[in-house]
Amino acid sequence: MAPSPRREKSAGPPEAAMLVALRAEHRHIAAVMALLSQQLNAIERGDLVDTHVLYEIMDYMVTWPDRFHHPREDLIYDHVAEVDQGMAGEVRELERDHDHMAREGREVLYVIERWRAGELSGREVVDKGRGYVRRAHEHMNLEEDEVFPLIDAVLTRSDWRDLEAEDSLNPAADPVFGRRVQREFRHLARKVRRSLRHGVEQGAVIEWVGIEALLESWEVMTMAWQGGATITGDHLRSSLREATYIVLDRPLQAPLLCAANNARLTLSWLEELSQLSRDTVADLTRVNRERKDRLRLLRRAGAPR
Structure with a gap:
C-alpha cells in the first residue's frame, strides 16, 4: 500500500538521530574492515601478523554488528515495508544480505581459528577474508547511497517515535567503540585507534618503532x-x-543495610579495578613484545637501527 498523500516527510532530531547512529556504526565497521585488510595483506606478504587481533576482528563482527547493528536495521526496514509496500522486495533482499553476512562472518572466524591451529594455509584466510571485506563495503555503500535516503523520504516523525518505542531497538553498547571498551576487545580497540591514526603509513610505523611503542x-x-x-x-x-x-x-x-550493601559494592569495585590493572599490565607487556618483534624484523632485513 502506497503512503497516504497526507504523510509529511520526516524531519527533525528523532529521524536525524536514528540515521546518524546507523552511519556512525557503519564508520566503525569500516574502520575494523580496514584493519582486517591490513592483516590480510600482511599474511599475503609473509610479514609479522598479529593473529590475536585477527581473531578479535571477526569475533567482534559476529558478536556486535551481526547481533545488534543488523537486527536494528532490520527492525527499521520492516517498518518501512509496512509503510510502503513498494519497498518490501528491496527490504527483504537487505535482510537476506544481513543473514548471509552473519553466516559468512562465522565462516571467516572458523577459518581463522583453523589457520591459527595450523590446519589451513594463510592463502585460504586471505581469500575468505577479502571476500567478506568486499561484500561488507558493498552492502554498507548500498545502504548509505540508496536505502537511507529512501527511509528519509518515507518515514514520518510518528514512525520514528513508534520505532524508538521498540525495546529491541535500544542499542547495546558497542564493545569496541562504546563508552566502555570490553576487556576481551581491548586489544582490537587499541589496534583500530592506531590504524585510524596512521592510515596507510605502515612503513613509517616500522621506522618509528620506539615512538610507536611509546604512543x-x-x-x-x-x-x-x-x-x-x-x-x-x-x-x-x-x-x-x-x-x-x-x-x-x-x-x-536502612543504616545497617546500606553499610552492608556499600561493603559489597566496594569489594566488587576493587575486584573490577584489580582486573583492569592486570589487563593493563598484560597489554603493556604485549606492546613491548611487539616492539621487540619489529626490531628483530628490522635487523633481519638489514635496516639501519
Missing part, C-alpha cells in the same frame, strides 16, 4: 584511566540508587 603504551594507560573512571562512576551511581531503594523500602534498618 601505544600511552594509549593503554589512557584507556585504563578511562576504564577506571567509568567503573568508579558506575559503582557510585549504583550505590546511590540502591541506597535510595533501601531507605524508601526499609527506613528503620
